[in-house]
Every structure is written in structure tokens, then in C-alpha cells.
Amino acid sequence: EKRRRASCSQVPEGNVTNHSKKRVSLISRLADEGARPGRLVRNLSRRSSVGSNSTGESRWTRTMRRLSDWSSSVSGSRAHTHDGRTPISSYWSRIATVKGEEKQKLSCWEATQISASLQWRVWIRTCQTAAAHSKIIFITVLTFSIICAVGLTIVFVFASNYEKSLRIDAIKTTKVMEQRIPAELNKALLPLFTMEEIVRQVDTFSDLSFKTKKAPLYTTGTGRVFRNVTGICDDTSYTLPYDEIASSVKASAEMPRVLVNVQLAPFGVVCLLHPLINSEDFEDGIVMNNTGARGLELLNDPVNGYYARESIKNDRVTIQGPIRLVQGNVPVVKEALIARTPVYLDGHNLKIDGKNYSFWGFTTVLLNWAQLKSQVGLDEYFQSRGFEYRMTRTDILLNFTTNEEYTRTANIGKSEGSHILNSDNTVTVPLQVTDNEWNLTVGCNCFVAPWKAGAATGVVLGSLFVSLAVMTVLVAKKEHELLLYRMMPREVVHRLHRGETVVEKYDLATVCFFDIVSFTAISGTMDPVDVMAMLKDLFSEFDKLATKYQVCNVETIGDAYIVIGGGPEKCLGREGAEKVALFAYEAIEAVRNLRFQNGSSVSIRAGLASGMVIAGVVGSTQPKYTLFGDTVTLASKMESTSESMRVQCSDMTHRLLRDSQNYIFSSEQRIGYNVFPHPTYWITAATKRRNKRDGNHDLVSASAATINVSNFHAGVYESNEVFHDEEDSPGDIP
Incomplete structure (x- = not known):
């Protein structure tokens, strides 16, 4: 802390004054845009993000992240960084930079583009998350299938009943002609029977x-x-x-x-x-x-x-x-x-x-x-009711060539639009006449429910909407779970869900602290947005390595990054120490090759300590997974007393690494620094143990092969020590 304060005091007064003026100007600018300057003052005036909410992000981090997302949609022609992101400052300067007394405001079209871009990105992210989890896809498809099947069944049942009612109405309409046609025809045939009686009489x-x-x-x-x-x-x-x-x-x-x-x-x-x-x-x-x-x-x-x-x-x-x-x-x-x-x-x-x-x-x-x-009035009657008709008579005829009988259906009357009639849109009633079989077929295209297609389409679209809503909820739940798993170990989250008090004791765990060298001085010469971008890039690299080596990221405090091995993952003490050491070792090399948006780089230092650790969740409104114990304090001191781009470990960690079954770690005892009651060590190399069938050691990573001890300015060392088993010869160790 003294060193940091000293670094901060070295910043020229003029730079601090200019930066403060910019910050005040920025706050007033945002106040005009409807922001809350009180909160921004508190966030800007702090060295790093102050506290974390339940999502693990400070309010300042969320603000910067959103502005970064917006910038890529508005400034399509602006320069991008090496990883394809638009610089955060591009959009920030768009709304916050003061040019004289002029204010730059977004147009309605630009605001609409930003909003649409944000919604599209959210939807793309939702789809990607759903595609990565087959259970979400299965539930979404199942929901769509069930709702669609039930909805379509209801629509088709109602449509069928509606169509049946239309057919019944058509039959009732036809009944009038069913009685009128035979009556008129029989009236016309009456002279036939009258003349028959006259002949007889x-x-x-x-x-x-x-x-x-x-x-x-x-x-x-x-x-x-x-x-x-x-x-x-x-x-x-x-x-x-x-x-x-x-x-x-x-x-x-x-x-x-x-x-x-x-x-x-x-x-x-x-x-x-x-x-x-x-x-x-x-x-x-x-x-x-x-x-x-x-x-x-x-x-x-x-x-x-x-x-x-x-x-x-x-x-x-x-x-x-x-x-x-x-x-x-x-x-x-x-x-x-x-x-x-x-x-x-x-x-x-x-x-x-x-x-x-x-x-x-x-x-x-x-x-x-x-x-x-x-x-x-056959034509007028059906035309006025929107029906077409066809009247047929079935005759039994004789084929004079073969002398065989056959039936023929003759059309004895039809409307002009009778060609549209088919078995699906007609009803047929028999006519009681004196000769053969007469049928009256009546129909129209109105026997199909007019709302059937629209209702079916609505059901499908509604099912799709509901299933997508379910998918969105499941994705949000899954992202929430994943976020919690990134903040806390999985088992801890499950215990919190069950309402249990989480307190765990790890008898032999390894804790690692990282810190950026001279962070106070560096941040004093940078805009807050660039500071946040730098921390984001740096800690993203650390998160990747933490996932690779299966160590738990416990906390991120400002420029400090804390992980633990051999605790939540329930492994042996030497395995946890091995994972943390490999993580720390490769993190050093990752930082060495990391360049930020403005082309700058930073240096870090790391400290490892092993021993008993108490872990638990504190707080109810904003629960936080925290480590307690002397081991945590010792790891913090290992980091604070370490040197730039070096990994310092405690004596217990040194012993655990010596017992590692998978890797051989090279170390050097630190000389001339008697702050601790036990010796501390620099970890200088790590190689994979030799396979009995192979005569060579495999390098753990590029970092193990490229670290050059001569580049470190660590002072004078008394001796070099390499941890190895009896079966390993010192000559095999680089």
C-alpha cells in the first residue's frame, strides 16, 4: 500500500488537475443527458469498482459495457481493436466529449438503431445460449409441439362443428326445394293419371x-x-x-x-x-x-x-x-x-x-x-342464399350391343356455378318423385370456416411466441446459473438454493493472489473507460486460464485477482497446488504477450500460499463467497512482496509442488528478504513428468519454455533447487 501511494504521489500535479477537469466536465455533460451524476462521481472518484452486486458487476462496469456495445452499432466505420471490438471511447466521446459549448445529441434515427442493435444482440445471445444446451432446445420444441397440437386440435374441432352447422343450415334450406320440386312435378303429372282413369272408364x-x-x-x-x-x-x-x-x-x-x-x-x-x-x-x-x-x-x-x-x-x-x-x-x-x-x-x-x-x-x-x-324459382332461390345446385336423375339403361343394363346419372338441372361443387362442399338430399332416383345437390365454398386458416396460423404463431418466451426464460435462468457458478462454486450455489448456511473448511488448499504493478500510477494517467477496458481484457485472460486449469476464481477486487485450488473442486492438496501453480505460471506469460487497445502493457506479480482455508458465503442482500484464514493473509503477503512478472510461493506450497505427480517444478529460494518466519520460493519452470515409455519431458505450456530467468531483476540468489523424484535425473530438467 505504501508503494502504491508513493507511485500515486509521483504523478505530475498538472496531469491530475487536467484529468479532474475532464471528469467534472464529463459529469456535467452526462447530467444534461439525464444521468445521475452523484453515482458517477462516486464511481469515477474511486480507484476501482466499488463493491459488487449479485451479478458480480459494479454499476460502473455495467455502464461501460453497455456503452461499448452501443458504440459498435453506431460507429460502423470506426477502427476496431485486435479482437474485433469497437473502442469504448468512440461512443463515450460521442456523447460525453465537450467541444466548446456545443452539445452533441443523438438523433431519433441513431437512437432507434442503437435500440434495435441492442435487442438483436440480446436475441442472438439468447439463441446461442439455447443452442449450447440441448435441454433448453428440447423443452422449447416440446412446449411448441404441445401448445400447437392442443391449439390446432381445438381450432379444428370448433371449425368442424361450425362447418357441420353450415351443412345443417344448407340441408334446411334445401328442404324447401325438396318439397316444392316434387309437388310441382306431381302437379304437372296429374293429367297422366287422369287420362288413365278416363281410358278405363x-x-x-x-x-x-x-x-x-x-x-x-x-x-x-x-x-x-x-x-x-x-x-x-x-x-x-x-x-x-x-x-x-x-x-x-x-x-x-x-x-x-x-x-x-x-x-x-x-x-x-x-x-x-x-x-x-x-x-x-x-x-x-x-x-x-x-x-x-x-x-x-x-x-x-x-x-x-x-x-x-x-x-x-x-x-x-x-x-x-x-x-x-x-x-x-x-x-x-x-x-x-x-x-x-x-x-x-x-x-x-x-x-x-x-x-x-x-x-x-x-x-x-x-x-x-x-x-x-x-x-x-329454383335458380333464384339458391342464388339469393349464396348456394349453387345440381339436380341429377339416375336411370337404368340398356346397352343394345351387349344387351346389358347399366346405370347413368343424368344432369336434369344445374346452376351456372355448379362446377365448384364437390364432395367436400356439398350436401345431397333425395327428391321423392315417381320415377327412378332424383337427387338435389346443394353447396358452396362457404362450408369451410372462414376463420379456420387464420386461427390455425394464430395458434402456430402463438405457440412459437410462447415457446420462444419459455426459451428466453430458460436461457435467462441458465445464464443466471452460469453467472452464479462463475461467482461461486456449483455446490455452494446449490446449498444456497436449499437455504443452508455455507461454511466450509479446506484442510489443505492453495490460494493465489494477482496484482497489477503500479496500478495506481497507471490508472492516474488513463481515462476511467480505458482503465475498465484494460481490466476487462486482463481478467478475461485470467478467466480462460482458470477454466483451463480448473481453479476457482473467488474474487476480483480492483486490480487484484484471487483464485483457490484444492478447495471447492475436492482434490488432493498437491493437485490443487499443482493447478494453481500452473495457472499462475501461464498467467504471467499471457500478460507478457497482452497488448491493450492503446498499445500499452502492464506487469503483474503473483503470490501463492497453501494451508487451511475457511470458505463461506457472507451477507444476505448481496451474498458473497469469501475466504478466511491465515493462508489467505499469507497469500496476499506473498503477492504484495513479490516482484514484477514473478510467482512467489510459501514453504508449504513449495513442499506440495515437490510432491506433484504430474509435473516437475523448478524453484529458487528467495534470499535476503527475511520478512517471513519460513523461506519463500520463486517458481521458475514447470515440465511434465517423463512417461516411462518416453525419454523426454513434455513442456506444460509455452510459458514453461519461454521464461528466461535472466530477464528477472530479483536480486541475489544463493542456490537453485529443482523438485524431482528419485526416478528423475537432474539433467532432464530445463
Whole structure:
């Protein structure tokens, strides 16, 4: 301490005055920026960082570190140090240097850049820490998977229920047409059954079947089969009463423009038609002339024969179509349905497939299907509700080539946008009509929940956000743990977590003190920021070596660095002494090669002592792992009485190093310095013990090979001593 004070007194008064003026100017500058000058005065006026908080950093250290980080984001073109860092003073001078009376302020854009850069660095650091610990990655992925799976399941279940409700609404909407279409169609087919009863009840038409049956057959050029019914079907004794009856039936049906023709086909031959020439059900001068259909033989016709015979065998109404009726290249009926029902009378006979049927003939109605759909309002009804539709009828047909039956689904009505319909967006209801199987398919693209994709995306993003938040918490916890482990031994941290009082006794541990030579004088000529940067670089090198040699960094007080071996790591006394000695030895060489940002270098001295050490945690608000005992005091004195770039050890440490099983340490007893009751020693070299299969010693590190004793100005030595076992020869020791 006397030496330090003497060094401090050697600093020129002018330099101290100039430095103080700069510091006062700096404080006033920061006060304008919203800083707390009281705290800065206390920190600036101290020789080193005053106390440590629970994170192991002084407030001044944290401030300097943050300013150093900010500087790299703002001053991209500024010079960097040898390790890639931006000099701390670059940003410090940006906000703190006074140029006359002008104040340099950051713009909003620069402040935004700084903030974004800080957040990005924090995130990158978080990801790096997470990647280094597989447990954090596993928990993060597991959290994402569970939340995502549960969330998506809930979304899909709700979406499925919502879509089911939409389908139910569509079915309810379709129910209206499910009732209306069959009702209108049955109303249009009512004359079919009326004429059937008239034939049965009125004897006027009963003999027509026998007459048409005897009429000669002939085939047209198109292959259609006709009978020559001239003089039969144009007989006024049949046509007049038929026109009167059919006209009344057609009128009573109240289906104008839909029911366009009523026919009788005795013995399957089209004979009586009303109206024979129809103009009342058409507009724009269109006339439907049915004269050409008279005499058509339905039972033997290649187109209608199969369906006519099936209608007789099954005694059911058959509906053909929709077909396009064209006369003179003019489409009279664009979509026509032809409905037939067989009439059975006693005394009449028709043999089909070996079976006799009392078949008289057919009653037939011709319907304008397009007009019927318009009258029902099919297109308008579904269009107003945002639906598309398709109506189909399944027919059983005959392949005339193979004489085999097959089914065909015919479209008998559809909307303009029916092409979008598929099995995923439709509902189908059957229509109860008199013929075959009719189905009404209704649908739209609205059967998919509109919020489904957005909700699923939200769940995924939410899961990702929560999992990243969990990862951030785990990383923060892990960094906190690692920070605590750097401040205290792992077992001590665990005991503190359990609420135990930590007091440990190490019977034979080795303590090492480091100190920067003439630190007071050096720091007096440097800015505080540069002092902090110098200590940071120096102690970072020491931390690397402490990790390498598995020694515990107990404390950092100003420019002093304290480690212990053979204590928390639970090893033998000689092993702890060996680790600490190697650490101290290589630290000397690391400092020798270390250059700071301003190109300067420092010298250190080290002191080692071994013996009983009491370790424990003191304080509750800011707990601190501390060493107690005579050994600690002795190690401190070993350091304070050591010389620049040399390692001085106590007699007990000297003995432990002599018993080292892995290394051979060379030492020199210190002569002419009788402060201690026992001799002290300079450690001058360390080599790895010879392997029995190898004839040479391995050097521990570059420091063991490059230390040149002649460079030390330690005074006069009485003798050189080398620690070795009997199996080692002195000639092997460098």
C-alpha cells in the first residue's frame, strides 16, 4: 500500500488537475443527458469498482459495457481493436466529449438503431445460449409441439362443428326445394293419371288398342319404327271427344307453358295428341306441330322400346329427358320431359319375355322442364342464399350391343356455378318423385370456416411466441446459473438454493493472489473507460486460464485477482497446488504477450500460499463467497512482496509442488528478504513428468519454455533447487 501511494504521489500535479477537469466536465455533460451524476462521481472518484452486486458487476462496469456495445452499432466505420471490438471511447466521446459549448445529441434515427442493435444482440445471445444446451432446445420444441397440437386440435374441432352447422343450415334450406320440386312435378303429372282413369272408364277408346295393333309397321330412313294409323287416329269419332276431354284436363292442371301436350298411345302407338298443333304455350310465334309423332311405335322403337317394355313390366311411371325438341331447325322446347304410365284393361294382352300383361297402352304428357324450373324459382332461390345446385336423375339403361343394363346419372338441372361443387362442399338430399332416383345437390365454398386458416396460423404463431418466451426464460435462468457458478462454486450455489448456511473448511488448499504493478500510477494517467477496458481484457485472460486449469476464481477486487485450488473442486492438496501453480505460471506469460487497445502493457506479480482455508458465503442482500484464514493473509503477503512478472510461493506450497505427480517444478529460494518466519520460493519452470515409455519431458505450456530467468531483476540468489523424484535425473530438467 505504501508503494502504491508513493507511485500515486509521483504523478505530475498538472496531469491530475487536467484529468479532474475532464471528469467534472464529463459529469456535467452526462447530467444534461439525464444521468445521475452523484453515482458517477462516486464511481469515477474511486480507484476501482466499488463493491459488487449479485451479478458480480459494479454499476460502473455495467455502464461501460453497455456503452461499448452501443458504440459498435453506431460507429460502423470506426477502427476496431485486435479482437474485433469497437473502442469504448468512440461512443463515450460521442456523447460525453465537450467541444466548446456545443452539445452533441443523438438523433431519433441513431437512437432507434442503437435500440434495435441492442435487442438483436440480446436475441442472438439468447439463441446461442439455447443452442449450447440441448435441454433448453428440447423443452422449447416440446412446449411448441404441445401448445400447437392442443391449439390446432381445438381450432379444428370448433371449425368442424361450425362447418357441420353450415351443412345443417344448407340441408334446411334445401328442404324447401325438396318439397316444392316434387309437388310441382306431381302437379304437372296429374293429367297422366287422369287420362288413365278416363281410358278405363270411357269405352270410347277401349277398342283403339286392337286397331292400332293391326296397323302395318314401317321403318323410316332414320331407323325409327312407325305404324300406318291413317283412318284410325285421325277418325273424328276418336279425335273430337279426345280433344274435348284432353283440353279440359290440361286446363284443370293449371300448368300453362309447362304442360305442352297430352297423348294416348294404344298398344304403344302414339295416336291421339292434344293439342295437335300447339301455339298457346309458346311465344314469339313458335308453334309446336305434333303431327309427325302420330303412328310412332314405342314398343319396337330402338330408342324407346326398352323403356316402354320396362314400364309395362314394372307398372311404373317413366320419365325420359331432358331432351331437345327441334322442328325445322327451331328449338321448340329446349328441355323437355316425356312422362308415360301404362294402362291395363281386361281383355287386352301383351306378351313380354314370356309373360302376359293386360296392356291397353300408354298415357303420355310432354312437359317443358325449363319452364317448370323457372316456375318453381329454383335458380333464384339458391342464388339469393349464396348456394349453387345440381339436380341429377339416375336411370337404368340398356346397352343394345351387349344387351346389358347399366346405370347413368343424368344432369336434369344445374346452376351456372355448379362446377365448384364437390364432395367436400356439398350436401345431397333425395327428391321423392315417381320415377327412378332424383337427387338435389346443394353447396358452396362457404362450408369451410372462414376463420379456420387464420386461427390455425394464430395458434402456430402463438405457440412459437410462447415457446420462444419459455426459451428466453430458460436461457435467462441458465445464464443466471452460469453467472452464479462463475461467482461461486456449483455446490455452494446449490446449498444456497436449499437455504443452508455455507461454511466450509479446506484442510489443505492453495490460494493465489494477482496484482497489477503500479496500478495506481497507471490508472492516474488513463481515462476511467480505458482503465475498465484494460481490466476487462486482463481478467478475461485470467478467466480462460482458470477454466483451463480448473481453479476457482473467488474474487476480483480492483486490480487484484484471487483464485483457490484444492478447495471447492475436492482434490488432493498437491493437485490443487499443482493447478494453481500452473495457472499462475501461464498467467504471467499471457500478460507478457497482452497488448491493450492503446498499445500499452502492464506487469503483474503473483503470490501463492497453501494451508487451511475457511470458505463461506457472507451477507444476505448481496451474498458473497469469501475466504478466511491465515493462508489467505499469507497469500496476499506473498503477492504484495513479490516482484514484477514473478510467482512467489510459501514453504508449504513449495513442499506440495515437490510432491506433484504430474509435473516437475523448478524453484529458487528467495534470499535476503527475511520478512517471513519460513523461506519463500520463486517458481521458475514447470515440465511434465517423463512417461516411462518416453525419454523426454513434455513442456506444460509455452510459458514453461519461454521464461528466461535472466530477464528477472530479483536480486541475489544463493542456490537453485529443482523438485524431482528419485526416478528423475537432474539433467532432464530445463
